[in-house]
Amino acid sequence: MFGIFSIWSTFSSVVFYLSLAISLAGLVGNALLLWYLGLHIGKGPFNTYLLHLAAADLLFLGCQVGFSITQVAMGSEHALHFPVTFLWFAVGLWLLAAFSLECCLAHLLPSCSRSGCRPRNTSVVVCILIWALTMPAVLLPANACGLLHNSMRLLACLSYHWTSVIWLVVLGSVACGASMVLFTHVTCCFLQQPPKFYRVVRCSGALVFFCRLPLVSYWSLRPALNFLLPIFQPLATLLACIDSSSKPLLYYLEGRQLGKREPLRVVLNRALGEESQLSPGGLSLPMSQV
Numbered sequence: 001m002f003g004i005f006s007i008w009s010t011f012s013s014v015v016f017y018l019s020l021a022i023s024l025a026g027l028v029g030n031a032l033l034l035w036y037l038g039l040h041i042g043k044g045p046f047n048t049y050l051l052h053l054a055a056a057d058l059l060f061l062g063c064q065v066g067f068s069i070t071q072v073a074m075g076s077e078h079a080l081h082f083p084v085t086f087l088w089f090a091v092g093l094w095l096l097a098a099f100s101l102e103c104c105l106a107h108l109l110p111s112c113s114r115s116g117c118r119p120r121n122t123s124v125v126v127c128i129l130i131w132a133l134t135m136p137a138v139l140l141p142a143n144a145c146g147l148l149h150n151s152m153r154l155l156a157c158l159s160y161h162w163t164s165v166i167w168l169v170v171l172g173s174v175a176c177g178a179s180m181v182l183f184t185h186v187t188c189c190f191l192q193q194p195p196k197f198y199r200v201v202r203c204s205g206a207l208v209f210f211c212r213l214p215l216v217s218y219w220s221l222r223p224a225l226n227f228l229l230p231i232f233q234p235l236a237t238l239l240a241c242i243d244s245s246s247k248p249l250l251y252y253l254e255g256r257q258l259g260k261r262e263p264l265r266v267v268l269n270r271a272l273g274e275e276s277q278l279s280p281g282g283l284s285l286p287m288s289q290v
Contacts, residue, residue: 008231015234019241020068023061026245030058032264033248040265041272048123049099050272052130053092057244060088064241083142086219089240090138090168093216094130096208097171100178103201107182137164165220172213179205200271203250211243 034054037047067081102123119125139148141160146152183202214236218225225232255271256262 011231012234015238016068016071019234019238020065022238022241022245023064023068026061026241026248027058027065029245029248030054030061033251033268034058036265036268037272041269046099046103046123047272048127049095049102052127053095053099054247056088056092056095057247060085060092060244061241063088064237080148083138083147085237086142086215087135087138089212089215089244091131091134092244093168093171093175093208093212094134095127096204096212097175097178098126098130100175100182100201100205100208104178104182107198108185137167140164168216168219172208172216175208176205179208200251200254203254204247207243207246207250211239211246215240 034051037051037054041047063081063085067078067085071077071081141157141164142148144153144156144160146157179202182198183205186198214232218233218236222233251271252264252267255267255269257270
């Protein structure tokens with residue numbers, strides 16, 4: 001019996017410190033990505049989403065690091081750890097859904113994209129709405145269910161919680177589904193070599209499915225999972241940290257050229273710059289409509 005508890009304690013410590021190490025690395029990567037996207041890379045039609053996504057990932061990882069260090073220092077997890085980190089996680093999920101959906105529509109309806117059907121500054125308006133709407137969508141059920149303080153209002157908790165669950169499942173489905181549709185259409189119908197930016201969208205959808213949906217599942221079924229499968233929460237957090245930390249590496253791998261040593265700005269611009277998002281078949285929006 002004591003051996004089982006010892007193994008569980010060791011495993012929890014390994015997952016905890018692994019999440020902390022990945023979060024620290026992701027902080028550096030997303031800070032660099034935010035710097036280059038904001039100041040050094042041409043503003044392509046979808047880079048607004050990626051800029052805000054880098055900011056959301058930076059906040060998520062920063063809170064994860066801050067609360068983890070506090071836990072090490074104080075010996076116990078802070079009550080606000082999960083709701084605060086999940087808030088920025090949800091912002092990132094919504095941004096990924098909007099990004100994947102718009103990329104998919106721009107590819108499937110290129111004539112509409114070029115003809116000016118897309119309102120000016122659409123990406124900026126959508127991102128602002130996402131930041132504004134995610135906070136009440138996460139904090140209201142967290143407050144009603146006692147995550148922000150000790151008291152819980154049962155009816156309000158059930159109402160707010162399942163509304164947020166449906167909302168998160170829809171966002172995850174949109175992000176994964178749009179990426180899958182884009183990948184299938186490009187694979188079956190695109191005669192030329194697909195641009196690097198398509199692979200970025202496809203990999204983002206795969207990361208949502210494998211690394212983000214577990215934490216959404218934990219948010220949805222938290223009491224049951226804490227009782228039946230306590231190992232689930234640290235593993236879901238670890239996967240979420242991997243997702244938020246891996247995007248700068250993903251962009252770098254997509255933009256680099258084998259055998260060449262180039263500045264980071266050049267590599268990222270090749271993967272995310274305006275020229276990588278323009279193709280004969282789609283993903284082509286006038287710069288004035290970004």
